[in-house]
Amino acid sequence: MKYGRLILEKKEYVYLKRILNISGYAEDHETQRCLMKLSEELQTAHIVDEEEMPSDVIRFNSNATVAFESGVEKKIQIVIPMDKDFKNNKISILTPLGSALFGYSKGDTVLWDFPSGKQNIKIIEVEQEATLKDIDMAI
Template identity: 70%
Template sequence: MKYGSLILEKKEYVYLKRILNISGYVGDLQTQKCLTSLSEELKTAHIVDEEEMPYDVIRFNSKVTVVFENGIEKIVQVVIPTDKDLSQNKISILTPLGSALIGYSKDDAILWDFPKGKQQLKIVEITQAKNFSEFDLVI
């Protein structure tokens, strides 16, 4: 891990903690397991102000290219739950892949317990939203 722990922007961290608190209602046991893993990682996350946020860290609205251990490459955009749209590869932070990616940076390798078992993936590219105000949170 490039930075030693997850890195999250302060407002995004607060929002993420809130949605994780209510996500106990997720019916899928495997998804709940992934969210529990994310909650554990958040305990040691480095929380920073917007101006201190490294550009190569996955956050809300980041477009991410990942390569799975089987060689499959996938491009997704990590979004808040209400913005998910699988037809546009926009995945919710509450999905197993979304919860695996948030807070990691380019070139990080992640071993994550997905519903079909543990898989390793590598983050090969991250593109940020042109304007971070595209992600406006109501806190």
């Protein structure tokens, strides 16, 4: 891990904690397990102000190119739950893939326990779009 632990911007951290608390972690047991792991990782995350946030860390609305163990590369965007759109590769933070990547940076390889089993995902590229401060944070 490039920075040693997850890095989250302060407002995004607060927002994420709120949606994890009210989501009940999800109905699906496997997704629930992934979100509980994210919640545990948040306990040791490095929380920073917007100005200190590295540009290569996956956060809300980041576009990330990831490579799976199978060799498949995919470009996705991690979004708040209400903005999810699977057809346009907009993945909710409340999905196993969204929760696996959030707070990691370009160059990191994430080992995550997905419903289909453990998988390594390599983060190839991270590009930033609008941050949470630029969007409505209402749940």
